[in-house]
Structures are given as structure tokens and as C-alpha cells.
Amino acid sequence: MSILLIVEHNNQVIKTSTTHALSAAKILSEKTGDDIIALVSGENCASVANAVANTENIEKVFHADCSALAHHLPENVAPLITNIVTDNDIRYILAASSTMGKNVLPRVAASLDVAQISDVTEIVDTNTFVRPIYAGNALETVTSADLIKVLTVRASSFEAAPLNGGSAVIEKQPDVSDQGISRFISEDLVQSDRPELTSAKVVISGGRGLKSGENFKILESLADKLGGAVGASRAAVDAGYVSNDMQVGQTGKIVSPDLYIAAGISGAIQHLAGMKDSKIIVAINIDPEAPIFNIADYGLVADLFEAVPELESTLG
Amino acid sequence: MKIIVPVKRVVDAYVKVHVKADESGVETDNVKMVINPFCEIALEEAIRLKEAGVASEILAISVGPSNCQEQLRTCLALGADRALHIENENTLQPLAIAKALYEVVKRETPSLVILGKQSIDGDNNQTGQMLAALSGMPQGTFASKVSIEGQEVHVTREIDGGLQKVALTLPALITADLRLNEPRYVSLPNMMKAKRKPIESLTTEELGIDTSPRLTTVKVSNPPEREAGEIINTIPELVEKLNAAGVL
Numbered sequence: 001m002s003i004l005l006i007v008e009h010n011n012q013v014i015k016t017s018t019t020h021a022l023s024a025a026k027i028l029s030e031k032t033g034d035d036i037i038a039l040v041s042g043e044n045c046a047s048v049a050n051a052v053a054n055t056e057n058i059e060k061v062f063h064a065d066c067s068a069l070a071h072h073l074p075e076n077v078a079p080l081i082t083n084i085v086t087d088n089d090i091r092y093i094l095a096a097s098s099t100m101g102k103n104v105l106p107r108v109a110a111s112l113d114v115a116q117i118s119d120v121t122e123i124v125d126t127n128t129f130v131r132p133i134y135a136g137n138a139l140e141t142v143t144s145a146d147l148i149k150v151l152t153v154r155a156s157s158f159e160a161a162p163l164n165g166g167s168a169v170i171e172k173q174p175d176v177s178d179q180g181i182s183r184f185i186s187e188d189l190v191q192s193d194r195p196e197l198t199s200a201k202v203v204i205s206g207g208r209g210l211k212s213g214e215n216f217k218i219l220e221s222l223a224d225k226l227g228g229a230v231g232a233s234r235a236a237v238d239a240g241y242v243s244n245d246m247q248v249g250q251t252g253k254i255v256s257p258d259l260y261i262a263a264g265i266s267g268a269i270q271h272l273a274g275m276k277d278s279k280i281i282v283a284i285n286i287d288p289e290a291p292i293f294n295i296a297d298y299g300l301v302a303d304l305f306e307a308v309p310e311l312e313s314t315l316g
Numbered sequence: 317m318k319i320i321v322p323v324k325r326v327v328d329a330y331v332k333v334h335v336k337a338d339e340s341g342v343e344t345d346n347v348k349m350v351i352n353p354f355c356e357i358a359l360e361e362a363i364r365l366k367e368a369g370v371a372s373e374i375l376a377i378s379v380g381p382s383n384c385q386e387q388l389r390t391c392l393a394l395g396a397d398r399a400l401h402i403e404n405e406n407t408l409q410p411l412a413i414a415k416a417l418y419e420v421v422k423r424e425t426p427s428l429v430i431l432g433k434q435s436i437d438g439d440n441n442q443t444g445q446m447l448a449a450l451s452g453m454p455q456g457t458f459a460s461k462v463s464i465e466g467q468e469v470h471v472t473r474e475i476d477g478g479l480q481k482v483a484l485t486l487p488a489l490i491t492a493d494l495r496l497n498e499p500r501y502v503s504l505p506n507m508m509k510a511k512r513k514p515i516e517s518l519t520t521e522e523l524g525i526d527t528s529p530r531l532t533t534v535k536v537s538n539p540p541e542r543e544a545g546e547i548i549n550t551i552p553e554l555v556e557k558l559n560a561a562g563v564l
Contacts, residue, residue: 017476071480073482074445074455075454075455078449098476099457099458099473099474099475099476100475100476102441102445102457102458103445103455103457103458104445105445106410106441106442106443106444106445106446106449107445107446107448107449107455108449109411109442109446110411110414110445110446110447110449110450111449113411114411114530115409115410115411115530115531116410116411116440116442116446117531118439118440118441118442119439128534132439132539133342133437133438133439133536134327134333134342134436134437134439135436135439136539137332137333137342137539138333138335138342138536138537138538138539139536139537139538139539140533140535140536141533141534141535141536141537142531142532142533142534143531143532143534144530144531144532145530145531145532146530179454180485181452181453181454181484181485181488182454182455182482182483182484182485183482183483183484184480184481184482185470185481185482185483186480186481187478187479187480187481188478188479188480189477189478189479190477190478198476202563226564234494237495238494238495243478243479244460244474244478244479244495245474245475245476245477245478250436250439251354251433251434251493251494253476258562258563259558259563259564269329269330269332270329276539276542279561279563280558280561280563281542281545282554282558293545293547294544295542295545296545297542297545297546297561298545298546298547298548298554298557298558299545299546299547299548300547300548300549300551300554301547307551310551311551311554311555314551314552314555315555315564
């Protein structure tokens with residue numbers, strides 16, 4: 001019996017979110033005794049399949065490679081996964097709850113006529129999972145009656161597994177046909193040398209208080225000093241200061257760095273949902289009544305345009 | 317073009333929810349209930365498509381106990397042409413809701429189904445994708461822009477790394493994300509008019525679907541509490557504390 005781990009990648013490198021999902025798969029594997037099969041699907045993604053095969057704890061890699069899978073269109077990927085599941089003794093299907101996992105897995109679950117458990121933060125046993133609800137204001141512990149359990153896991157709740165030490169077998173899968181109902185047009189991806197938000201050890205986030213996209217430079221400067229990532233509140237994204245991929249919150253990215261600095265962020269429930277599991281939270285806000293001070297470990301009532309540069313220069 | 321917009325009745329986003337003492341769930345008695353914010357955005361998109369002359373009919377649907385008729389009435393007041401209540405005394409799980417909606421999709425043959433990407437209570441982000449799978453429709457999830465281009469709909473999606481644009485053949489399913497649009501407010505005169513409009517009704521039994529829950533909630537508990545922090549007065553003090561905490 002096996003756990004099918006859906007690998008997320010860009011046909012060249014494995015995405016960090018998958019390394020966290022792999023840790024979750026390992027925990028499940030330990031509890032169930034099931035082995036882990038990784039699915040790498042895409043176009044010209046052999047290097048990814050090889051990298052995954054070199055990862056410890058992976059038993060087998062299923063490598064599907066054809067043009068229909070190039071952009072991970074769910075209409076083409078879901079049937080691939082359901083066929084793999086029915087042809088092999090798969091009991092768990094697992095992916096990170098990234099936009100890819102969220103896009104594809106429910107389509108797979110419904111095709112298999114089973115439920116999905118989204119955004120799992122803890123695997124209690126082979127059939128007991130914890131997940132946040134109401135923007136993380138409550139935690140729900142659930143069990144599933146289905147024989148096949150489809151799970152997305154919250155990357156920030158699991159460690160990043162190392163990508164070495166393995167020697168799995170790679171099994172090439174037959175090409176799949178394009179379902180013909182969807183087509184990739186274009187992509188506009190943000191390029192950055194900074195660490196990914198969801199796995200950075202330090203995150204500096206800005207809110208409406210930054211007043212412009214240009215002003216985010218002061219946060220970027222501090223982030224670079226600390227080797228961290230830059231995030232934003234919904235307000236900053238809605239106002240057009242920064243792009244959507246930076247949004248931290250209930251419906252954006254969930255982060256749990258060692259240090260989270262919130263500058264000019266009031267602290268709405270929906271933002272807290274995305275960062276309240278950070279180890280240390282620092283809030284810098286000119287408004288002493290800002291709700292963020294209720295959950296910050298350290299609060300500084302100050303003008304961020306003075307405080308942030310001063311913080312950077314004090315760090316030397 | 318007919319558009320179906322499923323909506324969900326949820327606790328208002330600004331309400332601080334409380335976990336019941338017996339850990340059986342979240343307290344929802346006497347709490348303000350509204351249309352899920354993402355469903356509002358979905359409905360707004362449908363109304364704009366109608367105003368642009370692209371859509372001819374909007375059917376709002378909600379699945380659950382009779383009180384969700386309140387939200388359906390608001391949908392009529394906002395601009396839906398018809399409202400359908402699919403009755404079940406329980407709040408159903410996404411798979412069952414998708415099955416109920418699929419039965420209606422089969423009967424109504426819409427060109428577009430637009431839903432909110434997730435409901436702010438369950439935070440599951442599944443129903444739209446499940447309905448798309450059951451009905452064999454392509455899906456454009458987390459949509460921040462939608463445009464009809466002939467027999468296709470072009471959807472710009474917000475993804476982890478930025479934006480992606482896809483083309484979907486109609487009929488298609490879209491799940492709305494935050495920035496797709498800013499929903500209009502309902503006006504009092506329209507709300508009064510809507511009180512007199514009919515709401516169609518069907519039961520999940522009549523639709524012949526299996527609504528038995530697959531997931532069992534063992535308990536609902538409070539998240540770990542953060543202890544109160546301290547206000548710091550100077551940057552050097554802050555740096556000292558952070559060094560001591562080992563996070564620099």
C-alpha cells in the first residue's frame with residue numbers, strides 16, 4: 001500500500017513546498033507502514049524526476065512527460081492521477097496546499113468520489129488529521145470514512161525534508177492526451193533572489209502604512225540585511241503597492257518564520273491567520289490601538305519610516 | 317448565456333468566533349450571518365457580465381437548511397434573476413454540495429458557473445473544483461480577471477509565483493479570488509422588492525444524491541494561545557531582545 005506524493009516543480013527544479021509535503025508523507029509513512037511513490041508530471045522534466053529519485057524515503061518515482069502536462073493543467077493532470085491511483089494500491093494522495101495542490105487535488109478527489117482534507121497542520125494517526133478553520137481561529141480534528149484519503153498539507157507546519165540520500169526506481173508513464181477543454185496562455189511570474197515567503201526564516205511584511213510600492217524598498221533593504229523575504233497585507237496588495245504573490249493571510253500565503261516583522265499593518269483577523277504561528281512577532285505601527293499589538297511579542301509604537309531604517313542601521 | 321452562482325451562508329468575517337466549551341464546534345447561535353465574501357465577488361462578476369450584455373440570466377443557488385434563503389434573497393436584491401434553495405437540514409460537506417450542484421447544472425445547462433474560491437468558515441477551497449470534475453468542465457480557480465472570448469473564457473489566476481492566464485472552453489467553472497472585483501452594496505429598495513420574489517426549492521432527496529458526510533469532526537479546539545507581548549520604546553532595545561531570542 002502506498003502514499004502518492006504529488007511533486008510540484010517548474011520542469012526544472014522541485015518547489016520548496018514539496019519538500020515540506022514530503023516530511024508530512026514521511027510521518028504518514030511511519031505511521032502506516034506504506035511506502036511513498038512520487039509523481040513527477042510535466043514536459044521535459046526528467047531532471048526533476050532524477051532529483052526526486054535521489055531523495056531518501058521515496059520508493060518509486062512515476063515520471064509522466066508530455067506536452068499535455070507542460071503547465072499542470074488540472075483537466076489533464078487529474079485523470080493521470082486517478083489512473084495511477086486505480087492501477088496501484090494507493091491509499092493516500094498528498095500534496096502541499098500550494099495553489100497547485102489546491103487546484104488539482106479536489107478535482108482528483110471528486111473523480112474518485114472521496115472527500116478531501118485541506119491544509120492539514122498535524123497528522124495525529126493514520127486516519128486523524130488536524131486542520132485550521134475560521135481563518136485559524138479554531139482547529140478541527142477530523143477522520144475520514146473513505147478508503148482513499150486525499151490531503152493537502154500546510155507547508156509551514158512541516159519541516160523541509162532533505163533532497164538527497166535516496167535511490168528510487170523511475171517508472172516512465174505513458175503519455176496522456178490533452179482533454180482539449182483548457183489551454184495555457186501565459187504566465188507572469190515574479191523573479192526574486194530572496195528566499196520564498198513560505199519557507200523563509202525571517203519575513204518583513206508591509207501594510208497600508210507603507211503608502212506606496214516605492215516605499216517597500218525600505219522593507220526590502222531590511223529583509224536583505226537579515227536574509228529574509230518580503231510579504232504584504234491584503235490592503236497593500238489591493239492598493240497596488242505590491243503583487244499578489246506577496247500577500248500573507250487566510251487566503252494568501254501562510255508563513256511561520258522565526259521572526260516576523262509587521263510594519264504598517266493593522267492586524268486584521270485574516271492577516272493574523274497567515275502569520276500567527278511565527279516564533280517571534282514584531283509589530284511597528286504608529287497607531288497604539290492597532291490590533292496587531294495584541295499578538296506581537298514586541299511592539300514598537302513608532303513611525304515605520306524612521307523605525308525600519310533605524311533598525312537596519314542598528315543591525316550594522 | 318446563463319450563469320449559475322452557488323453561494324454559502326457563513327459567519328460574518330469580522331466576528332470573533334468562539335469554540336464551544338464542549339469542543340463540538342464553533343458557536344454560531346445569535347451570530348451575524350452573511351453571504352461568504354468570495355461568493356459575493358462571484359455574484360458581482362456574474363452581474364457585471366449581465367450588465368455588459370454577455371449574460372442573460374443569473375441563477376443563485378444555496379445548499380443547506382432553510383435559513384440560507386436569507387442569503388438567496390440578498391442575491392435577488394443584488395441582481396440575480398432567479399434563486400434556488402436546495403434544502404437539507406444539515407450543512408453539507410464539499411463533495412455532497414458539489415453533487416447537489418451537479419444535478420442542477422445538468423438540468424440548467426449554464427455556460428458558466430462562478431463560485432467563491434473558498435468559504436471563510438471551512439476554508440476548504442474544494443467545492444468549485446469538485447463540481448468542475450463531476451460536470452466535466454474546465455476550471456479557472458483563484459480568478460482575478462475574467463473575460464469571455466467567443467466560445468471560451470479567459471481567466472487570469474493568482475498563483476503562488478504570480479499570475480497565470482488560461483483559456484477554458486465553455487461551459488466552464490470559475491472560482492473567484494479577492495481581487496476579481498469589488499462587490500456592490502445591496503440597496504434597501506432592492507431588498508424590499510426582493511422580499512416579494514419567489515425562491516425555488518428542491519430537496520437533496522429529490523435530487524437523488526448521497527449526502528452522507530465522509531469526514532467526521534472528532535473535535536474543534538482552540539489554537540495555541542500567544543502570550544501577551546511587551547511594548548518596546550527604542551530600536552536598540554528591540555535589537556537586544558531579538559538577539560536574546562536568537563532570531564537575528
